[in-house]
Amino acid sequence: MAIQWTKSRVFSKKSFLGLMALGLVAACSTNPATGDRQFTALLPAEREEAVGAEEHKKLEQAFGKFMSGPIAEYVEGIGERITPHTERKDVEYKFFVIDDPMINAFAVPGGYIYVSRGLMALASSEAELAAVIAHEIGHVTARHSAERVSQGFLVGLGAAAIGAVAGDPGFSRAAGLGSELYIKSYSRSQEHEADSLGVRYSARAGYDPNAMAKFLKTLDAQTKLDGRLEGRKQSSFNYFSTHPITSERVTRTTAQAKEFSVEKPATNRHGYLKKINGLTYGDSADQGFVRGNTFYHTDIGFKFTVPQGSKMVNSPKAVTAKHSNGTIIIFDMGKTKDAIAPLSYIKDVWLREKSLGSAEAIKINGMNAATAAFTGTVQGKSVTIRLVAIEWAPGQFFRFQMAIPKNVSSSFMDELKKTTYSFKKLTASEKNSIRPKRIKLVAAKSGDTVATMAKRMDVDELPADQFAVLNGINVNTPLVAGRLYKVISD
Ligand SMILES: [Zn+2]
Structure with missing residues (x-):
C-alpha cells in the first residue's frame, strides 16, 4: 500500500x-x-x-x-x-x-x-x-x-x-x-x-x-x-x-x-x-485481513484463498494477488440496482460488449454464481481471462478476475479452480479468532538486539527490518535495556 x-x-x-x-x-x-x-x-x-x-x-x-x-x-x-x-x-x-x-x-x-x-x-x-x-x-x-x-x-x-x-x-x-x-x-x-x-x-x-x-x-x-x-x-x-x-x-x-x-x-x-x-x-475488521494466502473479511463474513506463491495486497478498492508465474487475480465487488442472476450480471453488466462463448451458471458453496472465460491480452501477452461473479445478496456480487498466462500447468489451473471454490462464508468461530494486529510495547532486556526483538514481531516477512523501521532505528542499532520498544502482535 x-x-x-x-x-x-x-x-x-x-x-x-x-x-x-x-x-x-x-x-x-x-x-x-x-x-x-x-x-x-x-x-x-x-x-x-x-x-x-x-x-x-x-x-x-x-x-x-x-x-x-x-x-x-x-x-x-x-x-x-x-x-x-x-x-x-x-x-x-x-x-x-x-x-x-x-x-x-x-x-x-x-x-x-x-x-x-x-x-x-x-x-x-x-x-x-x-x-x-x-x-x-x-x-x-x-x-x-x-x-x-x-x-x-x-x-x-x-x-x-x-x-x-x-x-x-x-x-x-x-x-x-x-x-x-x-x-x-x-x-x-x-x-x-x-x-x-x-x-x-x-x-x-x-x-x-x-x-x-x-x-x-x-x-x-x-x-x-x-x-x-x-x-x-x-x-x-x-x-x-x-x-x-x-x-x-x-x-x-x-x-x-x-x-x-x-x-x-x-x-x-x-x-x-x-x-x-x-x-x-494494519487492516482492521472492516477493511479485511490478509493472513498468509487467505483473505478474511470478518465484518462482512467471507474468506477466500489464493494459490501458494501468490503475493496478496489488500488495497482500498480491491484485493490483488500476483503469482510468481505471472497470474494476476483481482477480487472486488460489483453492484446492480435490481437483483439479477449472476450469469446475466456477467453477460449484461460486467462485460456488456463481449460475446462470451463459455459463460455458465455455477454454485459456489451454496451461493449462486457464474463464470466465463475468454482470451485477452495483458501487457501485449495473450492470456486467458477467467471471470467469476458470486451473488452475495440481491444485486451485490463478489468478483474474481483472473489473468492467466497461456503456459501455466494444468495443476496450476486446478489451483485457480480451488481459489474460486474457496470463497466461503465465515463461521462464527472464524469470525472470533481472526483479529487485527496491534502495537504492543516490550521493554528490552540486557542482551536484547533488533534480532531478538524481531522474534516477537507477528509478521510474515523481514521481521528485523520491520522492527527497526517501526522504532525509527537501524537493524544494527544497539537496544537500550529497560527501554520500551514497539512490536506488532496479534
Ligand atoms: Zn504536506
Whole structure:
C-alpha cells in the first residue's frame, strides 16, 4: 500500500504565477506565514471554513467514524499546544484521527487537520507526531489547501471517489476508499514550505525541532521497506518521481532545526508509546485481513484463498494477488440496482460488449454464481481471462478476475479452480479468532538486539527490518535495556 503522506502530485506553482501576471495581481493577498503574495481570489479566507466543513462531511462518509476517546483527545491536545504559535489567528483548528492503516496526514481548508492511526503507529515520540501536525498546520497557514481548492482538484477528486462508494457503508468499506484524495496536489515547493513552517511551529511550542527530520527519515525507510515487502524491484520503484525526495526533505529540515534553540525541548517518547499501546496495526475488521494466502473479511463474513506463491495486497478498492508465474487475480465487488442472476450480471453488466462463448451458471458453496472465460491480452501477452461473479445478496456480487498466462500447468489451473471454490462464508468461530494486529510495547532486556526483538514481531516477512523501521532505528542499532520498544502482535 502506498505511503500517502509523502505522495503528492506536482502541480507547478508556475501556472499560478502565470495567472497573476495576466493581470490578476489585484486578487493577491500577502500570506501571514510565508510573507508571499498569493492569488486567493477564488477562495477568500471567509469561505475556507464553509469549504472545509463540507469536505469534512465527505471525509467522514468516506472513512467512517473518526477515532474517539483518549487517542483523539491526545492528538487534539498536541494540536492545541501548537496552534497558538502560528500566524493565522482567524482559523479555528480541529483535529481528527482517521481509522486507517495507511500512513497519512492531511489538512483541508478551515483548519481541519487529520492524521491516520497508521501514521501514529510509525511515529516514535510525541515530538514526531507534533512535527507532522505542525506540517499540516503549515499547509493551512500558508494557504496551500486554499490554493488547491482554487485549482479545483480537491473538490473534483473528492466528489468522484465519494460518488463511487455512495450508499451501503458495509460494502463501501469492503471495496474500500483510499485516503488518496487530499494529499495529491501539493507542489514540491509547498511541501518544503510546510516542512519549514512545521519545524518553526513545533520549536515554538517547545518540541524538539529535530523530530521532523527524524520522522521523515523513518518515513523514507518505511517507504523503501514497503517496496521490498511488495516485491518491487528498486529500479522500478519510481515512487518519488513526482515528489520531493524524502532524503532531500530530511537534509533541509535537519538544517532548519538548527535555527531554533529550544530550552529543554520536549520529545516525550515514553508517554507517546504508552498512548499508542494497543493501537490497531494494519487492516482492521472492516477493511479485511490478509493472513498468509487467505483473505478474511470478518465484518462482512467471507474468506477466500489464493494459490501458494501468490503475493496478496489488500488495497482500498480491491484485493490483488500476483503469482510468481505471472497470474494476476483481482477480487472486488460489483453492484446492480435490481437483483439479477449472476450469469446475466456477467453477460449484461460486467462485460456488456463481449460475446462470451463459455459463460455458465455455477454454485459456489451454496451461493449462486457464474463464470466465463475468454482470451485477452495483458501487457501485449495473450492470456486467458477467467471471470467469476458470486451473488452475495440481491444485486451485490463478489468478483474474481483472473489473468492467466497461456503456459501455466494444468495443476496450476486446478489451483485457480480451488481459489474460486474457496470463497466461503465465515463461521462464527472464524469470525472470533481472526483479529487485527496491534502495537504492543516490550521493554528490552540486557542482551536484547533488533534480532531478538524481531522474534516477537507477528509478521510474515523481514521481521528485523520491520522492527527497526517501526522504532525509527537501524537493524544494527544497539537496544537500550529497560527501554520500551514497539512490536506488532496479534
Ligand atoms: Zn504536506
